[in-house]
Amino acid sequence: MKLGxxxxxxxxxxxxxxxxLGLFDQIESRQSIGEHVAHNKGLVENxxxxxxxxxxxxxxSSGMSFPEVDGCWHYRSRYIVGELLWVPAGxxxxxxxxxxxxxxxxxxxxxxxxxxxxxxxxxxxxxxxxALAYSTVPAFIYYAQAPFIGHFRVIAVxxxxxxxxxxxxxDSSEEEELGGVWKFGAWALVVIGPGIDSLLAFAWAGFxxxxxxxxxxxxxVSINAILAFFxxxxxxxxxxxxxxDIFGYNNELSARFEARTDFSLFMDSDYYVAFIDSFTNxxxxxxxxxxxxxxxxxxxxxxxxxxxxxxVVSLSSMLFFTLFVFQSTFIDCCPYFAYPVVALCxxxxxxxxxxxxxxxxxLSILLFTSFSSGLxxxxxxxxxxxxxxxxxxxxxxxxxxxxxxxDHNIARWNAYRWQIPGGTIHxxxxxxxxxxxxxxxxxQPEHIILSNxxxxxVNASILENEGYCVTEIETDERIPPHWIDGWMSDVYPIRGxxxx
Numbered sequence: 001m002k003l004g005x006x007x008x009x010x011x012x013x014x015x016x017x018x019x020x021l022g023l024f025d026q027i028e029s030r031q032s033i034g035e036h037v038a039h040n041k042g043l044v045e046n047x048x049x050x051x052x053x054x055x056x057x058x059x060x061s062s063g064m065s066f067p068e069v070d071g072c073w074h075y076r077s078r079y080i081v082g083e084l085l086w087v088p089a090g091x092x093x094x095x096x097x098x099x100x101x102x103x104x105x106x107x108x109x110x111x112x113x114x115x116x117x118x119x120x121x122x123x124x125x126x127x128x129x130x131a132l133a134y135s136t137v138p139a140f141i142y143y144a145q146a147p148f149i150g151h152f153r154v155i156a157v158x159x160x161x162x163x164x165x166x167x168x169x170x171d172s173s174e175e176e177e178l179g180g181v182w183k184f185g186a187w188a189l190v191v192i193g194p195g196i197d198s199l200l201a202f203a204w205a206g207f208x209x210x211x212x213x214x215x216x217x218x219x220x221v222s223i224n225a226i227l228a229f230f231x232x233x234x235x236x237x238x239x240x241x242x243x244x245d246i247f248g249y250n251n252e253l254s255a256r257f258e259a260r261t262d263f264s265l266f267m268d269s270d271y272y273v274a275f276i277d278s279f280t281n282x283x284x285x286x287x288x289x290x291x292x293x294x295x296x297x298x299x300x301x302x303x304x305x306x307x308x309x310x311x312v313v314s315l316s317s318m319l320f321f322t323l324f325v326f327q328s329t330f331i332d333c334c335p336y337f338a339y340p341v342v343a344l345c346x347x348x349x350x351x352x353x354x355x356x357x358x359x360x361x362x363l364s365i366l367l368f369t370s371f372s373s374g375l376x377x378x379x380x381x382x383x384x385x386x387x388x389x390x391x392x393x394x395x396x397x398x399x400x401x402x403x404x405x406x407d408h409n410i411a412r413w414n415a416y417r418w419q420i421p422g423g424t425i426h427x428x429x430x431x432x433x434x435x436x437x438x439x440x441x442x443x444q445p446e447h448i449i450l451s452n453x454x455x456x457x458v459n460a461s462i463l464e465n466e467g468y469c470v471t472e473i474e475t476d477e478r479i480p481p482h483w484i485d486g487w488m489s490d491v492y493p494i495r496g497x498x499x500x
Contacts, residue, residue: 006128007115011108014135018104018144021378027390027419028096030383032336033146034415037099039075040147041418043083044090044099046073054247058403060443062428069423076249079240081195082149089147096415103147110151111135113158114346117311120162121304122350130346136367137342138284139335141374149197150339153318156193157203158343161311164189165207168225169214169306190225194233198240199322201233206317210310219306262328274331279323281377282338283345286370290348291341297351304350312347315340381483384476385491386413389449392473392496393419401446405439407431409451409491433459440466448497449473453490460497469500 028034046069054072074083089102111131119127134140143150164186194200208229215221244250265271280288294301294312302309319340323330330337353359389410397404399421407427411417417424425443427436436458440448448468450460464470472493475484484492 003112003115004124004128007112007131010128010131010135011111014108014111014144015104017141021141021145021375023100023104023145024097026096026394027387028100028415029385029387029390029413030378031380032148032334033100033143034386034413036103036146036148037096038414038418040086040089040099041094041096042069042071043073043075043086045069045094046071047087047090049073054249058423058425060439061424061426062431069418069421072247074243074247076244076247077198078149079195079197079236080243081192081236082152082197085152085196086147099147100145103151104145106147106151106155107140107144110140110154110158110343113155113162114343117158117162117307118346118350121308126350129352130349132367133286133290133349134342134346136284136371136374137282137287137345138370138374138377139282139287139339140342141371142377143336143339146336148336150336152196153200153203154315154340154343156189156196156200157311157314157318157340160189160193160207161307161314165211165307165310168222169211169310170220187228190228191232191235194236195239198233198237199318201237202321203314203318204229204233205321206314207310209317210306210313213313214306214309260326260329265327265331271327271331275323275327278331278335279338279341281373282335283341284370284373286366287341287345289366290345290352292348293351294344294348300351301347308347312344315344315347319344381478381480384478385488386410386416387476388474389413389416389494390419393449396496396498397421397447403443403445405443405445405448405450407450407454409453410449410494427454427458429454431458433457436460437462446499450495450497451491452493452495455495460495463497467500468497470495470497472496 022028022030028037049070054074054076074080086102089099092098092102111134114134115127115131117127118130122130163182167183167186190204194204208226211221211226211229215226283291298312301312319338322337322340326334326337352363393416397420402422403425404420404422405425405427406417406420408429411424411426425439425445427439431454440463448460448463450458455461461470473496475492475494479488479492
């Protein structure tokens with residue numbers, strides 16, 4: 001399909017706005033973005049070596065540490081197909097900007113797919129409107145340059161709905177036999193798709209449900225396809241466990257699940273306040289209006305065809321069950337679980353009619369406020385917690401300096417750790433002063449970086465008598481002073497220690 005001038009303008013506007021939002025910045029400290037950039041940098045750097053030993057890289061480390069320089073590339077909670085999809089980012093480079101640029105290219109692919117999809121079933125103008133809505137939903141503006149698997153989840157759903165569902169659902173009056181390369185491709189998408197990510201199981205359940213609904217409404221539906229949609233996620237769960245065995249991970253699924261969910265929250269009124277706050281931040285004013293339009297007129301999307309109907313049901317299933325099952329994770333650390341709302345909003349745009357000047361004005365206001373909300377997500381104070389720490393690493397530590405001793409409080413910042421070119425040695429929360437002294441004697445590190453709490457716990461100030469210099473690393477001015485003196489006093493001030 002020819003893109004046309006309108007969609008090209010939207011793509012260029014997206015690129016320009018993302019470039020202004022730190023796309024080429026070597027430092028990446030924004031919440032969620034930094035973590036995913038670091039993990040993917042680790043994957044891309046370590047993949048050529050094919051490492052399968054996922055235990056701690058250093059015998060001195062006392063805590064869990066992944067990813068690591070020169071370590072394995074597989075992460076225990078990720079599915080291997082999804083990981084391999086990020087490997088081509090290495091063609092661009094292995095630094096943080098390269099990871100973000102590749103992610104933006106994937107995000108632009110989402111816009112093109114949603115434009116093509118909506119244009120086919122609702123018309124070209126509606127497709128352009130949907131693409132514009134997609135690019136201005138706050139969740140997209142914030143995560144467009146974050147290399148997280150949510151991008152590929154949406155792409156997988158759109159590809160299945162557009163190219164596979166037509167082969168599995170036909171009107172009773174249709175006589176054309178299905179077959180050939182396209183039929184094989186449709187089955188391949190259904191079987192391989194869940195290997196991208198575990199949460200696609202919810203989307204695949206939505207596809208299965210949509211086919212069941214279509215069958216009850218008199219359409220010819222492939223029973224085998226329904227079974228495939230429900231069974232292929234189970235197959236990939238088994239495969240994932242086998243892959244984890246190969247890489248040396250213990251398959252502690254119940255422990256990981258328990259850490260990410262807490263159904264008792266549904267009995268707590270504060271949870272709903274936090275949920276509404278997180279969800280509205282992701283959807284923005286435009287998204288909320290479009291969701292209302294979408295779910296208030298579902299018959300319109302059913303009548304548009306099985307492809308549109310199945311896409312809406314699948315995205316809704318993935319959004320609902322992800323937020324229902326992982327409710328505590330969503331409000332605590334991972335608002336990107338709501339990312340399917342971006343695609344759902346674009347489908348809702350098909351119900352927004354511009355047949356009156358008043359509607360054009362309303363849409364313009366919604367687009368502006370939604371885009372502004374997305375920009376505000378980039379400016380929250382939490383996004384600057386480790387920025388000066390990364391700057392210190394870039395300015396002072398080279399690969400020749402070898403491993404850097406650091407502690408649990410700041411090692412959890414993945415983006416900071418992956419700025420350290422020679423890798424890290426972790427010390428745990430209960431590390432004693434005597435153990436620390438022995439570690440320094442044995443490892444002879446050129447650099448040590450410690451949080452405020454660990455610096456005092458291990459009595460690191462004595463290193464000034466052992467040929468080391470100590471300095472306080474600057475704290476970003478955007479971190480509120482009462483945070484530094486209060487709940488973040490265990491972290492700040494952070495000390496940099498090096499051999500004089």
